[in-house]
Amino acid sequence: MKRLYNMISDTQFSICKCKHKYKKLLYSLCFFHAILIERKKFQQLGWNVVYSFNDSDFEVSENLLSIYLDEYRDTPWDALKYLIAGICYGGHVTDDWDRRLLTTYINRLSALPTYFIPTDTEIENYREFINTLPAIDHPNAFGQHPNADTTSLMIDTRILCETLMSLQVTSSDASGESKEVKVMALADDVLNKVPEPINYELTERHIGPRKTPLDVVLLQEISRYNVLLIKMEKSLVDLKKGIQGFIVMSSELEEIFTCIYDGRVPSMWLKAYPSLKTLGSWTYDLVLRVQHFSKWATKLKPPLLFWLSAFTFPTGFLTAVLQVVNISTFNNRIH
Known part of the structure; x- marks a missing residue:
């Protein structure tokens, strides 16, 4: 989320006419994007298929958000959610259960009290608020069981050990054997x-x-x-x-x-x-x-x-x- 907010300029942040809605929805969109990316760490417990969500999806969704808020007095929520979750991000998704999960995320931000939308403020204040969020996200933030975090840590540990083993000097061992x-x-x-x-x-x-x-x-x-x-x-x-x-x-x-x-x-x-x-x-x-x-x-x-x-x-x-x-x-x- 910090990286996404650093990508947004002050001009872009204030160009939308409906600033009150835009600021809150932009924060929700950043949180939504971060959840989709970070959920990959749970491997098959996160997504049935590995998807290549990227910054282009976020940029297109942000443009849609700004356009729809400017063009419509009454925000078409269903159309906006469908375009973001069903088209921009959903275009990558091929599994039905993953698509169902994507729809759930777009309809609900988080059940934890730690994660909430801050009050209407300037972009710097949003960046400072993001810095106060936990450095290590709880599995419940993704709707996952705590055991999923254990599995993720085990996978990371195995990858780390394999990487360290691959970096060791392998020309010969202590006995001089190649x-x-x-x-x-x-x-x-x-x-x-x-x-x-x-x-x-x-x-x-x-x-x-x-x-x-x-x-x-x-x-x-x-x-x-x-x-x-x-x-x-x-x-x-x-x-x-x-x-x-x-x-x-x-x-x-x-x-x-x-x-x-x-x-x-x-x-x-x-x-x-x-x-x-x-x-x-x-x-x-x-x-x-x-x-x-x-x-x-x-x-x-x-x-x-x-x-x-x-x-x-x-x-x-x-x-x-x-x-x-x-x-x-x-x-x-x-x-």
């Missing part, structure tokens, strides 16, 4: 630990044509893990070739190189299932997951205990369990 040598050793270690893909065709042939819902889930999980294992092996082999100079290092290989050196899991490996583990823990966990489904595929009999978090799509597994129970109940009633 970065490339260390990554090569880690890549070999991961390659040696990663198990072979489960034989999907053999498992499907042993199951036969009459598949139970749990058999379908097993085959789906095997397929997803096989894709991950093959992708990991190929990317690690290509990474080693890239380090040795046999192939060109692509952007994906550069990311894998950096992640392995930092002990993080590359993003392309996390498409099968999300995880916050470090690379070593994640690799060990992956081996256990594959072993779980490999034993199931070998015995062709569901285990007595299911490792729910090992499923890449646990909802499908729970649905299959319900189907098995329903089929069993139906058969018992028939007999």
Whole structure:
């Protein structure tokens, strides 16, 4: 808001004929713009889609505000709100729920007593009033739960740590080992630990044509893990070739190189299932997951205990369990 008021000149602030309305509505418009911009810090909790609201939206809205106040004796509030929220800012919005949120913001300033429209005064007084506002905005100012602020701070902390790690000197470590040598050793270690893909065709042939819902889930999980294992092996082999100079290092290989050196899991490996583990823990966990489904595929009999978090799509597994129970109940009633 401070930046927006610094953009407005004294002449622009006093050019509107209906000064009393203009000053209050301009403050509301600045607050509205600031809310939309700052809400991005909550990531998916803020907007379902990231939108590029910018100063041009504010400038056009401010011009509309000034024109409508000058041209009409009775201010057409509905038309003005529609043009600002529905056209100027709403032109960026593609999600229906985000559009609904935008409409809510244009109809209500804030529920907190800290944020209110100051009395009719000069532009310098408005700037001074904005300086008295809290430096850290409470989540309620955005209509958010306090937990949303915790999530935002965690994301900011992770970005800060990743940035600091990327800025560290990486020519060699304390033992004099170069970065490339260390990554090569880690890549070999991961390659040696990663198990072979489960034989999907053999498992499907042993199951036969009459598949139970749990058999379908097993085959789906095997397929997803096989894709991950093959992708990991190929990317690690290509990474080693890239380090040795046999192939060109692509952007994906550069990311894998950096992640392995930092002990993080590359993003392309996390498409099968999300995880916050470090690379070593994640690799060990992956081996256990594959072993779980490999034993199931070998015995062709569901285990007595299911490792729910090992499923890449646990909802499908729970649905299959319900189907098995329903089929069993139906058969018992028939007999």
